[in-house]
Amino acid sequence: MSLLSVRGLRKSFGGIEAVAGVDFDLEPGELLALIGPNGAGKSTCFNMLNGQLRPDGGSIAFDGQPITGLPPRVVWRRGVGRTFQVTATFLSMTVLQNVQTALLSFHGRLRSFRPWSSRLYLDEAFALLELVGMAEQGDRLCSVLAYGDLKRVELAIALANAPKLLLMDEPTAGMAPAERIELMRLASEIAHERRIGILFTEHDMDVVFAHAARVMVLDRGRLIAVGTPRQVRGDAQVRAVYLGS
Ligand code: ADP
Ligand code: MG
Numbered sequence: 160m161s162l163l164s165v166r167g168l169r170k171s172f173g174g175i176e177a178v179a180g181v182d183f184d185l186e187p188g189e190l191l192a193l194i195g196p197n198g199a200g201k202s203t204c205f206n207m208l209n210g211q212l213r214p215d216g217g218s219i220a221f222d223g224q225p226i227t228g229l230p231p232r233v234v235w236r237r238g239v240g241r242t243f244q245v246t247a248t249f250l251s252m253t254v255l256q257n258v259q260t261a262l263l264s265f266h267g268r269l270r271s272f273r274p275w276s277s278r279l280y281l282d283e284a285f286a287l288l289e290l291v292g293m294a295e296q297g298d299r300l301c302s303v304l305a306y307g308d309l310k311r312v313e314l315a316i317a318l319a320n321a322p323k324l325l326l327m328d329e330p331t332a333g334m335a336p337a338e339r340i341e342l343m344r345l346a347s348e349i350a351h352e353r354r355i356g357i358l359f360t361e362h363d364m365d366v367v368f369a370h371a372a373r374v375m376v377l378d379r380g381r382l383i384a385v386g387t388p389r390q391v392r393g394d395a396q397v398r399a400v401y402l403g404s
Pocket of ligand 1: 175177195196197198199200201202203204
């Protein structure tokens with residue numbers, strides 16, 4: 160049984176078929192890339208998977224259960240995580256407090272939280288920071304972090320919810336090339352170690368081809384190719400519509 164099974168997924172906006180019947184499976188521990196030109200329907204796919212958008216048709220099964228059309232909070236509770244941008248309030252907290260807050264929220268204990276004194280989930284928070292290579296910066300305010308470091312904190316926060324599947328829509332947007340490669344190398348390592356499935360979009364083809372186990376190419380709402388990076392790279396249709404030969 161796959162971790163995620165998507166069949167016949169579709170969504171239109173007015174007259175535009177943004178997603179026009181998409182089928183795919185994702186396995187535990189797999190790093191799967193969804194690529195395609197701007198407007199291909201990638202974000203629309205993500206938003207149906209995380210519950211933000213109700214599909215017009217098709218089905219989404221996660222961990223053996225249907226999740227099609229369920230609200231975001233329920234989908235998230237089932238174990239579908241995604242990275243959120245650290246917002247203004249959280250920028251004023253330390254790295255460690257942010258991860259601790261995420262853990263408290265996950266365990267339903269946010270209301271008892273006093274960031275300046277709480278030792279709840281401190282070890283777990285440290286372990287997650289260690290995992291993303293941010294343990295030494297735990298006491299720094301998020302507002303002073305380098306952009307790439309902030310992205311790693313966001314990853315730790317997403318992992319605090321113990322997801323089985325992580326959805327990352329353009330996780331490396333705004334990052335320098337070296338930081339992109341580093342973040343996706345880290346994501347790939349975590350996917351393998353924790354058996355988390357990761358679906359991600361990415362514009363930088365070097366990053367995609369270096370890290371994804373499989374690549375799906377979306378064009379005008381339809382998957383035109385699915386395969387290993389090598390297979391997709393050599394696909395004539397993909398080269399024509401996307402890579403521009
Ligand atoms: P991608 O993420 O691959 O760039 P999107 O999923 O954002 O593509 O968009 C796919 C198509 O759907 C585009 O034509 C876009 O203009 C349209 N679209 C996306 N979201 C909406 C919306 N909320 N309302 C109307 N049209 C939308
Ligand atoms: Mg998008």
